[in-house]
Amino acid sequence: MSIRHSGRRLRAATLWSPPACLHHSAQTSKVTVDWPRSCRAVASTPTAEKVLFPGALNSEFTDSLEFLRPGANKAIPTYRVLNQYGEVLDKEIGVDTSDEEALALYRNMVCLSIMDLLMFEAQRQGRLSFYMVSAGEEGISIGSASALSPTDVVFCQYRESGVYLQRGFTLADFMNQLFANTQDCGLGRNMPVHYGSSALHIHTISSTLATQLPHTAGAAYALKLQNLHNPATPPRVAVCYFGEGAASEGDFHAALNIAATRQVPALFICRNNGYAISTPTSDQYRGDGIASRGAGYGIATLRVDGNDIFAVRRATKEARRLALADGGKPVLIEMMAYRVGHHSTSDDSFAYRQRVEVEDWKRRDNPITRLRKWLEGRDLWDEDKEKELRGRTRKEVLAAFERAEKLKKPSIRNAFVDVYEELTQEQRMHVEELRDLLRRYPKEYDMDQYEGGVGALDELLAEGQQAKNIPT
Numbered sequence: 001m002s003i004r005h006s007g008r009r010l011r012a013a014t015l016w017s018p019p020a021c022l023h024h025s026a027q028t029s030k031v032t033v034d035w036p037r038s039c040r041a042v043a044s045t046p047t048a049e050k051v052l053f054p055g056a057l058n059s060e061f062t063d064s065l066e067f068l069r070p071g072a073n074k075a076i077p078t079y080r081v082l083n084q085y086g087e088v089l090d091k092e093i094g095v096d097t098s099d100e101e102a103l104a105l106y107r108n109m110v111c112l113s114i115m116d117l118l119m120f121e122a123q124r125q126g127r128l129s130f131y132m133v134s135a136g137e138e139g140i141s142i143g144s145a146s147a148l149s150p151t152d153v154v155f156c157q158y159r160e161s162g163v164y165l166q167r168g169f170t171l172a173d174f175m176n177q178l179f180a181n182t183q184d185c186g187l188g189r190n191m192p193v194h195y196g197s198s199a200l201h202i203h204t205i206s207s208t209l210a211t212q213l214p215h216t217a218g219a220a221y222a223l224k225l226q227n228l229h230n231p232a233t234p235p236r237v238a239v240c241y242f243g244e245g246a247a248s249e250g251d252f253h254a255a256l257n258i259a260a261t262r263q264v265p266a267l268f269i270c271r272n273n274g275y276a277i278s279t280p281t282s283d284q285y286r287g288d289g290i291a292s293r294g295a296g297y298g299i300a301t302l303r304v305d306g307n308d309i310f311a312v313r314r315a316t317k318e319a320r321r322l323a324l325a326d327g328g329k330p331v332l333i334e335m336m337a338y339r340v341g342h343h344s345t346s347d348d349s350f351a352y353r354q355r356v357e358v359e360d361w362k363r364r365d366n367p368i369t370r371l372r373k374w375l376e377g378r379d380l381w382d383e384d385k386e387k388e389l390r391g392r393t394r395k396e397v398l399a400a401f402e403r404a405e406k407l408k409k410p411s412i413r414n415a416f417v418d419v420y421e422e423l424t425q426e427q428r429m430h431v432e433e434l435r436d437l438l439r440r441y442p443k444e445y446d447m448d449q450y451e452g453g454v455g456a457l458d459e460l461l462a463e464g465q466q467a468k469n470i471p472t
C-alpha cells in the first residue's frame with residue numbers, strides 16, 4: 001500500500017487494519033475495548049480460491065511449489081528527499097521545512113556534535129566517568145524529534161541525545177546529569193548519558209537493552225485509551241528509539257507483536273548504524289534489515305536515509321499521522337546512518353573495524369554536511385556563519401560544563417529513598433552500616449562533596465524514627 005502525504009508518496013508495507021473495536025460511552029464515560037476473541041473460521045468450500053482460516057486470511061491457493069526466497073527479492077527501498085549533494089530530488093514536492101526551521105535544526109545538530117566532542121575529551125581527561133557520542137546519527141534524533149508533539153511519550157536507548165536537545169533539554173541539564181550533581185533531575189542515581197525528563201515526557205534511559213520496547217507498547221496502549229477517553233485533548237503517541245542490535249533481543253519481538261495485535265499508537269524508530277558495539281549487522285541477521293520484520297508483524301513500515309534530515313522529518317510526521325489514524329496502530333521506521341564514533345568511551349572500534357571504513361563514511365555522507373550543502377545552496381549559510389556558530393556553541397558548552405563540575409553531589413540519602421514509602425527494617429540496617437563505614441574511613445570517602453555529608457544519613461534515620469514515634 002502507499003501512503004499519500006501532501007501530494008507525495010511514501011511507500012510502506014501496510015498489511016492489515018483492525019476492525020473498529022473501541023467504544024466510548026458518553027453516559028458512563030467509560031472506554032471499553034472489544035478484542036475479537038476468535039477469528040471467523042470459514043471452512044473452505046470445494047470452489048474456494050483462498051484460505052479462510054484463523055491463522056492465515058485471504059491466502060490464495062496455488063499449484064506452484066515455490067518457497068519464499070527473501071534474498072531473491074529487491075531490498076526494501078530507502079526514502080530520501082535530498083541527495084548527497086544537498087539537492088532536492090523531487091523539485092515539485094520540495095521541502096516542507098521553513099528556512100528558519102532548517103537553520104534551527106542545523107544549529108542543534110552542530111551543538112550536539114560539539115557537545116559530544118568536548119564531553120568525549122573530558123572523559124579522556126578523567127573529568128567524566130563515561131560518555132557516548134551520536135556522531136553520524138544527529139539527523140535521526142533531531143529530525144524525528146522535530147516532527148513529534150511535545151506531549152508525545154518518548155523512550156530512548158542512549159544514542160539519542162538529540163531527541164532531548166530538540167525537545168528542550170538545556171546544556172545545563174545535560175551537564176548536571178553527566179556530573180550527577182545536586183541539579184541532576186535523576187538525583188545522581190544513574191550513570192552518565194542516562195538522561196530522563198518528566199517535564200519533556202521522556203522516560204529515563206535504561207542500559208538494559210530493549211526494555212524500552214515493551215514499555216513503549218504498554219504506554220501506547222494506555223495512550224490509546226486516553227486518546228479515546230479525552231477526545232478534546234490532542235491525541236498522543238508513544239515513541240521508541242532503539243538500535244538494530246537491540247532488535248535481536250526477545251523484547252523487540254514481544255513489543256512489536258503486542259503493539260500490532262492491540263493496534264496501539266506506537267512509533268518504533270530503529271537506528272540502524274551497522275554495529276552493536278563490535279558486532280556488525282552481518283553477524284546479527286540475515287534478513288533485509290529491521291524493516292523486513294515490521295511486515296512480518298503486520299506493521300506499516302518504512303526505511304529512511306538517516307543522513308537526510310528532511311526525509312527523517314517527513315517520514316516521522318507521516319508515521320505519527322498513521323499511528324493515530326483509526327484509533328491507533330503501530331508504525332516502524334528503520335533509519336539508516338553509519339555509527340561514525342566508537343560505541344562509547346569504553347570502546348576502541350579500531351580493534352574490530354578498519355580506520356579507512358570510518359574515514360570513508362565520514363567523507364562520503366553525514367547529516368550535518370548534507371543539510372549545510374542545502375542551506376548554502378539557498379544562500380542561508382556560509383563559512384563566516386559556521387565559524388561564529390561553532391565558536392559560540394563551544395563557549396556555551398564549556399560554560400555549562402564548568403558550572404556543573406563545581407556543584408556538589410546530591411545527598412547520599414538518594415541511594416535509599418523513593419523505593420518504598422518509608423525505609424524498611426533491612427534498608428535501615430544498610431543505612432546504618434554505610435554511615436558507620438563512611439565515618440570510620442573519612443580519608444577514603446570524601447563526603448564533603450555530597451550535600452549534607454554523612455549527616456544526611458543521620459537525618460534519614462531520624463526521619464523514620466519520628467514518623468514511627470520511636471524515641472531516638
Ligand SMILES: Cc1ncc(C[n+]2csc(CCOP(=O)(O)OP(=O)(O)O)c2C)c(N)n1
Pocket residue numbers: 159207208209210242243244245246247271273275276277339343
Ligand atoms: C540486555 C543487554 N545485553 C547486552 C548489553 C550490552 N550492550 C550495550 S550496548 C550494546 C549494543 C547495542 O547495539 P545497538 O542496539 O545497535 O545500538 P548502538 O550502540 O549501535 O547505537 C550491547 C550489546 C546490554 N546493555 N543489555
Ligand SMILES: [Mg+2]
Pocket residue numbers: 243244245271272273274275276277
Ligand atoms: Mg547499532
